[in-house]
Amino acid sequence: MTLAEILASLFPQGHAVAVREGLVTGTGPFGDGPMHVVGIDGDTPLGVDGALVLSRAVLNAVRTGDRAPILVAVDSDSQRMSRRDELLGLNECLAHLAKALLLADRSGHPTIGLIYGHTAAGAFIATALATRVLAALPGANPSVMDLPSVARVTKLPLDTLEEMAKSTPVFAPGLDNMVAAGAVHVVLDPDRPLGSQIRAVIDTIEAEDVRDRLGAERGGRLVAHTVAAAVADQARLG
Amino acid sequence: MAGDRAASIDPDALSWYEATARQRVLALTDPGSFREFLPPTERRMSPHLPLFDLPRAFDDGIVVGRARLDGEPVLIAAQEGRFMGGAFGEVHGGKLVGLLRAALALKPKAVLILFDTGGVRLQEANAGETAIAEAMRAIVDVRVAGIPVIGLIGGRAGCYGGGGLIAGTCSRLAVSEGGRISVSGPEVIETNKGAEEFDSRDRALVWRTMGGKHRRLIGGADAFCADTVSAFRKAARDLVGRAPAFDLDTLEAEQARLEARIDRFGDCRDATDVWARLGVNDPESVPAMDTDAFAETVARSPEADHDAR
Amino acid sequence: MESLTFRHTTKKPLPGSVPSAITGVVASGNLEILLERVLPPDACEVAIETPIAGYGDVWEAVVADFVARAQPGGLRISINDGGARPDTVSLRLLQGARLMEA
Numbered sequence: 176m177t178l179a180e181i182l183a184s185l186f187p188q189g190h191a192v193a194v195r196e197g198l199v200t201g202t203g204p205f206g207d208g209p210m211h212v213v214g215i216d217g218d219t220p221l222g223v224d225g226a227l228v229l230s231r232a233v234l235n236a237v238r239t240g241d242r243a244p245i246l247v248a249v250d251s252d253s254q255r256m257s258r259r260d261e262l263l264g265l266n267e268c269l270a271h272l273a274k275a276l277l278l279a280d281r282s283g284h285p286t287i288g289l290i291y292g293h294t295a296a297g298a299f300i301a302t303a304l305a306t307r308v309l310a311a312l313p314g315a316n317p318s319v320m321d322l323p324s325v326a327r328v329t330k331l332p333l334d335t336l337e338e339m340a341k342s343t344p345v346f347a348p349g350l351d352n353m354v355a356a357g358a359v360h361v362v363l364d365p366d367r368p369l370g371s372q373i374r375a376v377i378d379t380i381e382a383e384d385v386r387d388r389l390g391a392e393r394g395g396r397l398v399a400h401t402v403a404a405a406v407a408d409q410a411r412l413g
Numbered sequence: 414m415a416g417d418r419a420a421s422i423d424p425d426a427l428s429w430y431e432a433t434a435r436q437r438v439l440a441l442t443d444p445g446s447f448r449e450f451l452p453p454t455e456r457r458m459s460p461h462l463p464l465f466d467l468p469r470a471f472d473d474g475i476v477v478g479r480a481r482l483d484g485e486p487v488l489i490a491a492q493e494g495r496f497m498g499g500a501f502g503e504v505h506g507g508k509l510v511g512l513l514r515a516a517l518a519l520k521p522k523a524v525l526i527l528f529d530t531g532g533v534r535l536q537e538a539n540a541g542e543t544a545i546a547e548a549m550r551a552i553v554d555v556r557v558a559g560i561p562v563i564g565l566i567g568g569r570a571g572c573y574g575g576g577g578l579i580a581g582t583c584s585r586l587a588v589s590e591g592g593r594i595s596v597s598g599p600e601v602i603e604t605n606k607g608a609e610e611f612d613s614r615d616r617a618l619v620w621r622t623m624g625g626k627h628r629r630l631i632g633g634a635d636a637f638c639a640d641t642v643s644a645f646r647k648a649a650r651d652l653v654g655r656a657p658a659f660d661l662d663t664l665e666a667e668q669a670r671l672e673a674r675i676d677r678f679g680d681c682r683d684a685t686d687v688w689a690r691l692g693v694n695d696p697e698s699v700p701a702m703d704t705d706a707f708a709e710t711v712a713r714s715p716e717a718d719h720d721a722r
Numbered sequence: 723m724e725s726l727t728f729r730h731t732t733k734k735p736l737p738g739s740v741p742s743a744i745t746g747v748v749a750s751g752n753l754e755i756l757l758e759r760v761l762p763p764d765a766c767e768v769a770i771e772t773p774i775a776g777y778g779d780v781w782e783a784v785v786a787d788f789v790a791r792a793q794p795g796g797l798r799i800s801i802n803d804g805g806a807r808p809d810t811v812s813l814r815l816l817q818g819a820r821l822m823e824a
Contacts, residue, residue, distance in 0.1 A: 224679075227672055234668055237661055256597040256605045262622050262684060263675055264633045265596045266572075270549070270581025271667050277553040278664055296533075296542075297596045300578050304546035319538035327604070328535055329465065345461055345503065346538045356539040358546070384550050386543055387507065396540045398460055399507035402451065406477060406511025409450040410488070410519055433747055453744045453756050456800075463723055468773050468802050470748040471756050495749040 176291055176312050176365050178216045178248060184369040185210070185246075198225050199248055200232040205370065211236040211284070214248035214302070221298035222255030226268040229302070233275040242283035244377055247276065249303045250292025269297050273305035280307045285377045290315040290350075290359070304358060308380050310373070311350055311359045318348030344395040355395020357386040424642040429567040430591045432642065434476045434491035437527050440642040441565075441649070442480035442489065449478040451508060459502050461537045470496045473504040477512045483650055485522035488512050494529030494570030501575060502534040506544020513551035516560055523561045523653040524552075526583065531598065532574015545575035552582045553659060561585065561656030565645050566592035567625070567638065573598045584656035584722065587636040587648035588625035594633060595623040617700065621684040626699055626707060630691060631674060632716045639704045657720040666721035674716065691716060724775040728768045728785045732795035735763035736822055743821035746814045753806040755799060755818045763796045772803035784808050788815040797822065 176184075178199065182192055190203030192212045197219025202209045213232045215221060236245055254265060280286045288303035291312040299317055303309050311317075322340065326333040340347030344355045353359045363372045387403055390396025424440040432440070438447055451457050453471030462469050474496040480489050490509050492499040501509075509526070516524050533541035552562050564580045566572045567589030572580050577596045580586055588594065597605075599613035612618060621627060629637040635652055638644035657663050678687045688696035691714050702710065711717045736759070746754040761767060768785045788794070792815070799818070806814070 223671075223675055227668065227675065230664075230668055231672075234661070234664055238665075254596050256602045256610075258602065258611050258622060259679075259682075261595045261597060261602070262627075262681065262687065263678060264628075264631060264671070266577030266594055267581045267633055267667075268671055269596060270578045271664070271671060273549055273578065274553065274582060274659075274667075275664055277550055278659070278661065281553070281557060282661070297575070297578060300542065300546055300549070300575055304543070305549065319533050319542045320535060324604075325535050325538070331465070339464065343461070343464060345540050346536050348538075352539050353543075356543050358539065358543040384547055386547055387510065390540070390543065396503060396543065398457075399503050399510070399540060399544060402457060402504050402507030403511030403514060405457075406450045406508050407515040407518070410479060410512065410515035435744070452742075453754075454742050454758060466723055466773055468723070468748050468771060468804050470754060470802055471744065471800070493747060495747045495752070 178250065178291070181248060181289070181291060181369060185373065198228050200228070205244060206374070208241060209243045211243055211245045212248060213245065215251035215298065218250060218252050218293050220252035220255035221269070221301065222257065222260045223263045223265050223268040226272045226301060230272040230275040233279055236284065237279050237282050244285040244287060245276070245279055246373070247286065247288045247302050247306050249288065249290045249294045251294045251298040251302065253295035254297030269301035272301045276305040285380055287373060287376055290317055292316065295319065308360045308376055309358065310361050310363050310376055312363055312365055315350045316348065317350060317353045317359070321348060352395060355390070355393045357388065357390030357393060357396055360389065424646060427642045428640050429589060429642055429645055430569055430640050433495070434493040434527065434529065437642060438476055438480070438489055438491045441646050442482055442487070443484065446481035447478055448480070449476060450512070451477065457504050459504055459537065461503065465536045467536065473502060473508070474499060475505045475508050477508045479521070482522070487523050487525055488516050488519065488521045489525045489527070491527035492529040492568070494568040497534055498531035499529040499568065499570040500531050500534035501541035501544055502537040503540035503544070505534070506541055506548065510544055510547045510551055513548060513555055516555045517558055520558070520560060523563055524555060525649055526562065526564050528564055528566045528572040528576050528580055529568030529570045530572060530574070530576035531570050532576055542575065545579060548579050549582045552579065556584055556659035561653050563587070563649055563652050565649060566594060566634070567640060567645065568592070571595070571623070585652035586634040587638055587645060587652060588628055588634040589638045589640045590625050591640060592625040593619065593623040594628050620700060627684045629711055630688060630714050630717055632670065632719055635718070637704070637707060637711060657722055663721060670719060670721040724772050726770040726772070726778055726781050728782060730766045730786070730789045732764050732766050732789060732793045734793050735795035736793065736797055736819060738823040740822045740824060743818055745818045745821060748802045748804045750804055751806055751810070753801055753803040753811060753814060755801050755814050757818045757822050758798045759796050759822065760798050761796050766794045766797050766799070768799045768801065770801040770803060774805050780808055784811050788812060792816060792819040794819050
């Protein structure tokens with residue numbers, strides 16, 4: 176689905192969501208109140224400037240105190256790779272955006288990520304992965320790094336990696352593998368109205384971070400949950 | 414475990430950059446106080462590296478446990494930058510996340526994270542990436558509970574990729590000259606955008622753009638340390654006592670701080686341009702400054718000290 | 723990855739009472755060695771995981787030399803190798819034994 180189709184499905188009565196230079200901000204009517212929307216469209220890389228536009232929108236939403244849901248819709252490239260971005264502290268700006276979303280979540284705003292295109296690496300962590308619950312539409316393509324780049328770094332032949340990717344979800348790009356890892360909670364049905372599906376997602380939000388548990392249940396990240404729990408157990412027992 | 418005994422380690426003489434993760438932990442904390450969780454004897458190793466014909470480490474490249482700092486209880490995690498570049502794999506990430514979650518129940522005086530990482534371990538990329546997101550959420554939970562999370566950065570792998578984002582989530586950061594903080598590494602930028610955008614072989618450019626001095630001058634880090642364990646110990650003790658709250662006011666202040674930084678320096682090509690605009694008289698001299706001279710320069714930088722993190 | 727295990731009988735136990743120790747780091751040209759005092763006092767076992775296949779004879783000689791010199795009775799020694807040279811392996815083994823004796 177395109178962003179326009181997503182917004183039309185979510186807000187059949189219309190909305191005030193705008194896209195400027197690939198950055199999505201605005202609101203639409205959702206149930207009895209508003210829904211805030213922030214995001215990235217058109218496979219746009221996320222740099223220092225864009226991160227601060229989005230974090231400003233999130234903090235403004237928190238400042239209203241309306242506790243309305245915040246949808247983080249993402250079709251992005253990775254973080255913007257440039258000398259200028261790193262000079263200006265991209266790590267601070269991306270972390271700031273993630274913190275704004277985590278603060279919103281703690282301040283009573285349900286935060287829902289929705290990936291519908293590409294997303295990768297730092298841009299993924301700072302946006303969709305910083306929400307309380309992450310949904311995806313079929314065709315979304317989240318990744319840490321594409322396989323040709325993985326091949327360069329690991330010095331393994333691309334066809335070997337492609338073969339391994341079929342049986343090893345833990346390193347391979349793609350939606351199915353991110354679902355298996357527990358990073359993506361749920362895949363939505365594009366043929367049904369999105370509003371009711373998003374509402375259902377909000378209604379089932381859990382207080383705990385369940386991603387490692389989901390990864391174990393789904394088989395894409397079998398040991399992370401056990402390891403984290405074992406550390407916590409040993410810490411408690413002193 | 415022996416090798417866990419620090420009797421032979423002198424924190425004043427031990428280079429943070431050269432030390433292993435274990436040596437840093439032992440020399441940083443009160444002698445004899447460290448207790449490791451999931452120690453090497455438990456052999457919680459990566460289930461994935463053998464598929465790539467790569468050797469594993471008994472601790473998967475991260476040491477986690479509890480200790481005391483000046484008698485106060487702390488939780489501590491230290492990444493080993495020499496094993497797989499300190500990268501986040503599934504077990505590695507799970508250990509950090511578990512430690513942070515444990516902090517909510519144990520309520521230590523602080524959580525210390527000794528970063529030394531290139532980011533996500535590509536052989537286990539999805540697990541590493543998700544663990545970074547989990548760690549960031551857990552850090553926010555810990556900070557909201559009033560427990561400072563302090564990052565210490567000065568290892569040979571620096572603090573790159575998702576490690577840079579976790580660092581940006583911490584309450585306070587201490588960094589040494591060798592500590593580089595960045596998202597995209599020099600080689601990543603060069604590979605994707607070309608050597609004219611970033612020449613990764615130009616080491617002086619790397620240090621200027623991503624190194625500890627630049628981060629300290631623009632407020633990307635809160636303390637600058639000489640490259641010794643005792644300097645990091647002193648910085649950690651100091652930073653624990655002045656951690657900012659995690660709330661809307663802090664994040665509004667950080668928003669304003671970062672917006673102002675981009676307004677002020679957004680057209681700068683090089684770190685020396687930034688430093689000149691910060692009022693540094695002789696920007697070219699910054700990389701060669703010793704710790705004392707640099708401290709005087711920092712004291713004159715209006716951007717360096719703040720509670721907006 | 724190649725797995726190698728060597729078992730030796732020693733004339734005496736390694737002195738000291740330290741239950742376990744670790745030394746070294748898994749990195750290119752380096753290795754980590756985990757030592758645990760869990761075997762009968764006249765037994766020593768050395769298990770190696772190495773990414774460089776075909777050097778079993780060299781490992782066997784290095785381990786035999788170490789056992790003869792250190793008499794590490796009681797120790798199970800586990801090695802994660804990153805491609806260390808034999809002299810580095812010898813050095814680390816002796817370092818590890820010293821940590822267990824302390």
